[in-house]
Amino acid sequence: MRNAFADEITKLGQSDPRVVVLSGDIGNKLFDKFKDAQDDRFYNCGVAEQNMTGVAAGLAMNGFRPFTYTITPFVTTRCLEQIRTDAAYHQVPATVVSVGAGLAYAGLGPTHHACEDISFLRSIPNMNVICPGDAWEVRAALRAILQQDNPTYLRMGKKNEPKIHDDVPSNFVIGKALVISGGKDVTLLSTGNMLPEAIEAAEQLAQQGVSAEVVSFHTVKPLDADYLTNAFNSFQKIVTIEEHSLIGGFGSAVAEWAVDNGADARKMIRVGTPDAFFKKSGEQEYAREQLGLTGHQIAGRVKAALDRA
Amino acid sequence: MSVVEALEYDVGALKDQAAQLRGRIIEMCHASKSAHLGSSLSCVDVLTAAYWHVLNVDPSRPQDPDRDRFILSKGHAAMALYATLAARGYFPEEELKTYNQDGGRLAEHPPANLLPGVEAATGSLGHGLPIGIGCAMAGRMQGKNYRVFALLSDGENNEGSVWEAAMFAAAQKLDRLCVVVDYNKWQATGRSNETLELSPLREKWAAFGWDAHEVDGHDVGQLASLMSEIPNGSGKPVAFIAHTVKGKGVSFMEDDNNWHYRAPTAEEVELAHKELGLK
Numbered sequence: 001m002r003n004a005f006a007d008e009i010t011k012l013g014q015s016d017p018r019v020v021v022l023s024g025d026i027g028n029k030l031f032d033k034f035k036d037a038q039d040d041r042f043y044n045c046g047v048a049e050q051n052m053t054g055v056a057a058g059l060a061m062n063g064f065r066p067f068t069y070t071i072t073p074f075v076t077t078r079c080l081e082q083i084r085t086d087a088a089y090h091q092v093p094a095t096v097v098s099v100g101a102g103l104a105y106a107g108l109g110p111t112h113h114a115c116e117d118i119s120f121l122r123s124i125p126n127m128n129v130i131c132p133g134d135a136w137e138v139r140a141a142l143r144a145i146l147q148q149d150n151p152t153y154l155r156m157g158k159k160n161e162p163k164i165h166d167d168v169p170s171n172f173v174i175g176k177a178l179v180i181s182g183g184k185d186v187t188l189l190s191t192g193n194m195l196p197e198a199i200e201a202a203e204q205l206a207q208q209g210v211s212a213e214v215v216s217f218h219t220v221k222p223l224d225a226d227y228l229t230n231a232f233n234s235f236q237k238i239v240t241i242e243e244h245s246l247i248g249g250f251g252s253a254v255a256e257w258a259v260d261n262g263a264d265a266r267k268m269i270r271v272g273t274p275d276a277f278f279k280k281s282g283e284q285e286y287a288r289e290q291l292g293l294t295g296h297q298i299a300g301r302v303k304a305a306l307d308r309a
Numbered sequence: 310m311s312v313v314e315a316l317e318y319d320v321g322a323l324k325d326q327a328a329q330l331r332g333r334i335i336e337m338c339h340a341s342k343s344a345h346l347g348s349s350l351s352c353v354d355v356l357t358a359a360y361w362h363v364l365n366v367d368p369s370r371p372q373d374p375d376r377d378r379f380i381l382s383k384g385h386a387a388m389a390l391y392a393t394l395a396a397r398g399y400f401p402e403e404e405l406k407t408y409n410q411d412g413g414r415l416a417e418h419p420p421a422n423l424l425p426g427v428e429a430a431t432g433s434l435g436h437g438l439p440i441g442i443g444c445a446m447a448g449r450m451q452g453k454n455y456r457v458f459a460l461l462s463d464g465e466n467n468e469g470s471v472w473e474a475a476m477f478a479a480a481q482k483l484d485r486l487c488v489v490v491d492y493n494k495w496q497a498t499g500r501s502n503e504t505l506e507l508s509p510l511r512e513k514w515a516a517f518g519w520d521a522h523e524v525d526g527h528d529v530g531q532l533a534s535l536m537s538e539i540p541n542g543s544g545k546p547v548a549f550i551a552h553t554v555k556g557k558g559v560s561f562m563e564d565d566n567n568w569h570y571r572a573p574t575a576e577e578v579e580l581a582h583k584e585l586g587l588k
């Protein structure tokens with residue numbers, strides 16, 4: 001996702017003079033092409049994320065489309081008040097782009113884990129919260145972001161993640177879920193970089209005779225109410241899947257929606273990280289396995305729930 | 310008329326204007342029983358110099374892309390900003406009576422996207438300067454000549470974001486950016502230099518790469534002159550460390566930090582107005 005972001009923002013920057021990239025001293029060489037093409041619209045803001053975010057708001061107040069970029073905790077929670085007050089309260093089109101969301105940088109330790117950011121960001125008025133499912137969705141999201149005027153949080157995984165789409169999905173719309181493959185028994189709603197695990201889960205469920213729909217629910221805010229309305233009417237189980245805390249994240253958002261809209265929340269299965277820091281060393285794959293986030297573990301939970309019903 | 314005479318004439322008018330604003334602010338505080346009177350009175354002369362002499366602004370076109378920007382980063386001095394903007398014609402002076410009343414536009418800290426002339430919603434300290442930097446960079450990229458002024462409190466200099474911003478602005482050589490620190494030596498609950506060691510404040514800003522000067526924050530003529538010179542040829546962002554007195558203009562409020570939270574009684578309003586030479 002990371003490299004797709006750098007490449008796409010470079011292309012968009014060439015045609016859209018409003019695009020400005022603000023980096024929190026990260027992405028060595030990542031933005032060289034952007035700088036070559038438009039040196040006056042790239043700024044390394046240093047290890048100073050509060051200032052970077054306030055600067056972005058000031059730029060956005062004056063006609064620019066700034067993108068702040070660094071590792072997830074630093075570009076979200078470190079400067080949360082600047083996102084809230086400077087960008088969101090003023091309702092300016094600044095975009096916060098995070099890399100390494102969830103446990104993508106598990107090996108770097110808990111300072112670099114980010115399993116709370118969706119919760120914080122989606123509670124802020126005016127914010128879009130977008131978690132693309134693969135590199136192609138990152139590109140689609142960037143294009144869509146430039147077509148609207150609200151502050152946005154774009155939550156990315158890392159580089160070299162599996163690609164799900166073959167090209168930029170032409171039907172990508174902020175706030176509209178993307179059905180990756182249809183199904184009839186359960187629906188697996190994945191947000192962000194858990195999409196490959198959801199696909200794996202669907203394949204395993206298919207082997208056990210369960211037809212699972214797979215959805216890239218890339219926009220956590222605003223939620224796709226139309227899809228949810230149909231899903232709660234059509235499926236036996238609604239499974240939310242995220243590399244994020246079960247407190248306040250995507251699953252919480254869907255549960256809130258279900259309660260507020262009279263949908264049967266008992267149909268829900270929420271897959272996410274527990275209310276605990278993940279303290280062991282190890283890479284993302286190991287962390288997912290430990291926390292029950294892998295495709296086969298998800299499939300197991302869903303099958304067991306169906307068997308109990 | 311010589312230049313000196315013109316300036317002297319201006320200074321007299323500016324002083325009168327500042328007294329009027331102080332009177333209005335004291336009335337607002339009395340009517341609303343709100344806090345931050347002392348903080349509002351200490352920065353009146355800076356606001357007066359800015360809005361009646363320095364800033365290239367047209368109150369009838371508050372969104373003019375070429376306007377100078379003035380950001381009240383010490384948003385708790387909102388009364389001073391509101392009184393200033395109303396007197397300059399951004400909105401009717403009558404609206405000042407709605408300050409801090411239910412359903413109005415004039416909250417205790419300046420709102421976003423609601424009131425003409427308010428460039429940024431402030432009140433959480435340490436936000437105005439980074440936003441101002443963004444404004445200044447935008448102007449530079451667009452080839453515009455506008456300037457950006459940010460008024461900070463001394464307590465605000467406690468915030469790390471101020472120093473992040475200071476270093477970034479210096480690295481960016483934003484010479485159309487000017488900070489004025491309202492150095493009234495008090496923060497909410499104590500002497501500012503006993504809370505965090507601000508001193509030597511001018512040297513700190515200079516060390517962070519700014520063209521930094523100490524000025525008398527109540528010498529409205531000097532403020533008007535110095536602020537008008539931005540960009541001043543230094544090639545750096547400019548910081549004026551403005552020595553001020555909290556509660557300036559009313560003897561029984563000056564340098565008494567009780568007036569950070571206290572509101573004056575009707576009798577005190579009358580006394581204050583007399584001291585200010587009003588009515």
